Amino acid sequence: MMAAPAKAPERSATTAAPQLTIGKALNHALRAAMEADPKVLIMGEDVGKLGGVFRITDGLQKDFGEHRVLDTPLAESGIIGTAIGLAVRGFRPVCEIQFDGFVFPGFDQIVSQLAKLHFRSQGKVKVPIVVRIPFGGGIGAVEHHSESPESLFSHTAGLRLVSCSNPVDAYWMLQQAIRCDDPVLFFEPKKLYHTGSLKETVDPTASPDPLFASRVLRSGTAATLVTYGPSVRVCLDAAIAAAEEGTSLEVIDLRTLSPLDLEPVFESVRKTGRLIAVSEAPSESSLTSEIAARVQQECFYSLEAPVLRVTGFDTPYPPTKLEEYYLPDLDRVLHTVDRALTW
Amino acid sequence: MSSPEQWTHPQPGDSSAATAAKPTPEQVIAGLRATSEGGADLVQLLTPEGERVDSPEFDRYVTDIDGARLRSLFRDMTLVRRFDREANALQRQGQLGIWVPLLGQEAAQIGAGRALRPMDMAFPSYREHGVAWCRNVSPQDLLGIFRCSDHSGWDPVAARFHPYTIVIGNQVLNAAGYAMGQRFDGHVGDDDGEATICFFGDGATSQGDVHEGFVWAAVYDAPLVFFCQNNQWAISEPTERQSRLPLYQRAQGYGFPGIRVDGNDVLACLAVTRWALDECRTGNGPMLIEAFTYRMDAHTTTDDPTRYRLSDELEAWKLKDPIERVRAYLSRNGLADNDFFEEIAAEADNFAAEIRDFCVNMPDPPPDRIFSEVYAEPSPVLEAQRAEYLSYLDGFVGAGER
């Protein structure tokens, strides 16, 4: 069962809605969630005094104390495994994994316990845990700091996966995920955390869209781009560039990666007849393959071209001097749009 | 301050179970920090002031270290530190994506590295630039990792120095397996035996992989020296976030000896590591060494330690500088004069200039590197992906520069 929608936290009428980056919006969301529910805990490496390596938990330990913001021992299996126990005991842990590539010591606990406890206990045990994972490339980092492991988890039933691409979603989706009674893996586009140009006004009194729903960000007629997380910006930029050359592209932000909400995508493809799925993750056995499979099944007679994909390659993430080649960019997206249009 | 031992073995009925079994936070911190109070617990041969202290157990492992050899250790540490500072500066100037400083850990790494024999194997984490130096992996070969142009710039098999491992703890199990192999191959059991050394940090000791590494190495009597550089910090977390007990004492629970050495004392690190490797090569492994040291710089160039630790702590550790104590010992005992120190300083400057020159001229890897060496055997599917992408790139003007 989905939890009730987020209740607007009380604010004094004089506080104007702030302009926030994605990183700050996540920080505000955590604060709001901790204020709203004393059972919400934050757990992770360096999340206390340091505020996390990306400062997403900045100031929270100072204000909520060491018992609610836990600088844990350095062990991801421990973070997830103990969070599960805490959840069984009635807490709502929000775990921070420092970087995408470091989730794997916790993989067993996520796949074997977190995902399955509700099913195994015939619904008697709920594990309302959020695992926040900064993901994706483009930050010029060393190995294991730029990966997109979402498909490894979307293949696991029992987990919900979401990804935000803008500050307003970051603010609401994280709070909604914390209120959700299912485990939610929350993928954060780390390269956009502190991008000033993406700042948005976040109104804590607004009412958010549902968490597990895709959203059409830009409507168009010639082809549809479906994507999520960091690639949303790439696709929006591609749509703007295409528009200048007279090609109208529709852009859909998936937001929920598992379970997928593909109805808006089907609807879009029935209109445009062409779909390009864009993601930084390797293509083999991925979310984009899943989307392609379902769209060809649901929209077979509407398709004017096969579903095409722009993704990372089927290789390990390369040394980051090469990441601009590896990551889907404007040129590759537009090139693929051309292929779809001239199929 | 009472020894941490007092609470690790509570007697039934001593007092209420809760108070007998649990140390106070102060006891934990005192136990973790205790060095000189630990007496025999901390092996030290050279004090911070540069005075040689006798060690009945360990002196015999460094009888060959005469003036010339000690000068050579001084040179190792000085050059490695100079490399570290140069790389740090190169990062600041945008020539490296990130740098992971070893400042303060020179003695631990040079001591351990120089204890290795050519046939021994070493598994580093990501800060072991000093060990790399001892394995004849050139500093230049390390730079690609931090310039983000490759993941490993040396031949790990030839150098007997495994690729750097960034995922905390992973390499510990890999090292255990390698050491098991040394044993399975019959290369353990006498003075000519082989051994393996594995480096990891204080934070890493919490990882499951490290605990499993302890278990495996013990069960298979693997010739493995676990070399934990306790530099007091795992990014922003002090050691008490990882343990109640001094780290070297954990070994006992796994059934092998653990020892704490002054990690800023190159002579003690050399002696203790030689001892531990000898035990391993003759068949008495594994062993755990905790080198008690200090990360004098930030965790990496992206870190800001002012957010979580006081500068007083750094100032106190500066008095225990690993290089300065050797300098003091050499001077005081007439084993080196000013000319020597000036010569080394000049060599270090030249070395730094060479490194800088090399770094700024490093070529970027070609895009098809993305697709190469993914598999040992050819993958036609990946080949097709490579070909398609390269032909796409060729469609751009100026693609010839690739």
Ligand SMILES: Cc1ncc(C[n+]2csc(CCOP(=O)(O)OP(=O)(O)O)c2C)c(N)n1
């Ligand atoms: C599995 C994993 N989790 C998290 C990280 C991020 N991380 C890099 S270094 C580090 C701290 C390591 O501390 P320690 O083991 O004491 O080694 P030191 O850096 O002090 O040498 C962390 C948390 C990582 N590299 N791998």
Ligand SMILES: [Mg+2]
């Ligand atoms: Mg450390």
